[in-house]
Amino acid sequence: MKKWNMEELGVAVDMAGCPNNCCHCWLGKQKNGNMSVCEFRNIAAQFKNWRDENGKAIGQLSFSTWHREPDFRDDYRELWELQKELSSPGMLKRFELLSIWRLARDESYAKWAADAFRTHAENGKPICQISFFGMEEMTDWGVDRKGAFKDSILATNRLLEAGIAPRWQLFATKRGLGDFDAFTRLIYEFDLIKRCEAIGQKFDVFVNCFSPEGNGFYIDHESLEEGDLSKIPQGLVDICRDSVENFGKPEYVLLEEMANDNSPSNLSANMYYISINADYDAFPNIAENTPWWCLGNLKRDGVDSIIKAYRDETTPGMKVNREMPVSELARRYGVKDSKKLYDRSDLACRFMHQWGIDFMDGKH
Numbered sequence: 001m002k003k004w005n006m007e008e009l010g011v012a013v014d015m016a017g018c019p020n021n022c023c024h025c026w027l028g029k030q031k032n033g034n035m036s037v038c039e040f041r042n043i044a045a046q047f048k049n050w051r052d053e054n055g056k057a058i059g060q061l062s063f064s065t066w067h068r069e070p071d072f073r074d075d076y077r078e079l080w081e082l083q084k085e086l087s088s089p090g091m092l093k094r095f096e097l098l099s100i101w102r103l104a105r106d107e108s109y110a111k112w113a114a115d116a117f118r119t120h121a122e123n124g125k126p127i128c129q130i131s132f133f134g135m136e137e138m139t140d141w142g143v144d145r146k147g148a149f150k151d152s153i154l155a156t157n158r159l160l161e162a163g164i165a166p167r168w169q170l171f172a173t174k175r176g177l178g179d180f181d182a183f184t185r186l187i188y189e190f191d192l193i194k195r196c197e198a199i200g201q202k203f204d205v206f207v208n209c210f211s212p213e214g215n216g217f218y219i220d221h222e223s224l225e226e227g228d229l230s231k232i233p234q235g236l237v238d239i240c241r242d243s244v245e246n247f248g249k250p251e252y253v254l255l256e257e258m259a260n261d262n263s264p265s266n267l268s269a270n271m272y273y274i275s276i277n278a279d280y281d282a283f284p285n286i287a288e289n290t291p292w293w294c295l296g297n298l299k300r301d302g303v304d305s306i307i308k309a310y311r312d313e314t315t316p317g318m319k320v321n322r323e324m325p326v327s328e329l330a331r332r333y334g335v336k337d338s339k340k341l342y343d344r345s346d347l348a349c350r351f352m353h354q355w356g357i358d359f360m361d362g363k364h
């Protein structure tokens with residue numbers, strides 16, 4: 001991803017937080033805040049009024065009232081109208097995410113969401129992703145909330161009734177592997193393939209590894225290893241979108257490739273975003289919300305300093321991301337006999353996290 005050129009920027013404010021504390025959450029454990037609408041308007045005004053050294057403004061802006069669980073606040077309908085009011089025309093999108101927590105509690109929510117998707121769906125189709133870690137015990141463990149699995153099943157039914165396709169995402173962990181057969185059966189018990197066809201959609205399911213950053217860093221020992229892929233039932237592989245390709249390669253193989261790669265990690269996201277948490281700390285959306293990526297605090301440092309840190313990539317994490325060769329990160333943090341499976345960029349994320357911990361310990 002190229003450096004930001006000021007044409008577009010999303011600003012995502014974590015006004016209310018999230019009911020979950022998922023074990024793989026790349027953002028890490030975050031405080032749930034309770035920001036007022038007035039505060040949100042004030043943040044939006046600061047970004048709209050910002051000008052660079054030549055008096056130039058950011059081309060187009062979108063403002064989001066959430067950064068973790070969308071629509072978690074009871075006034076989610078008013079907040080959606082507020083986002084539309086403040087964002088530049090055409091910039092605001094509904095991603096393939098809804099609040100699973102709310103779907104299970106608010107019977108009118110799915111229908112409301114279907115209307116919002118009709119006009120603002122990111123890819124033109126009403127789709128909502130639902131994450132599992134296995135069956136009930138595993139999913140409640142993964143989401144770190146009792147009742148999460150039951151909510152996900154109820155949410156699936158409510159989505160279908162409203163004409164929204166559920167997309168099931170199964171996060172693979174060592175401890176969840178034993179549930180994969182039962183999980184595959186569940187898809188057929190709920191007749192999800194045919195029920196999605198009935199609303200003119202395709203049922204998507206995929207098995208995913210998790211990125212070892214944020215909370216995921218602390219369950220890295222749960223990563224599947226080379227020999228584990230054969231334990232994924234063929235019946236699940238057959239219906240999986242992308243099959244199991246996204247599991248990548250064993251660490252020892254990736255280390256051999258990385259040993260000769262003198263380019264930097266260049267971690268990136270597909271959109272330019274700044275997120276602001278409940279304490280007004282601002283982060284680029286390319287990595288976990290940790291101090292080495294932090295752009296500053298909106299109250300303490302001001303919007304000018306934050307936007308310039310983002311534009312000029314001056315945080316310690318952003319600098320290393322552009323400067324330190326992958327070969328050097330691999331030499332420092334790679335485990336040569338590790339058979340854990342990683343997508344290459346996910347392994348780079350782990351190295352960056354390990355680098356960050358050393359940085360905080362004053363080792364650089």
Ligand code: SF4
Nearest residue numbers: 018020021022025068
């Ligand atoms: S992964 Fe999503 S739902 Fe889970 S804790 Fe993070 S933001 Fe919340």
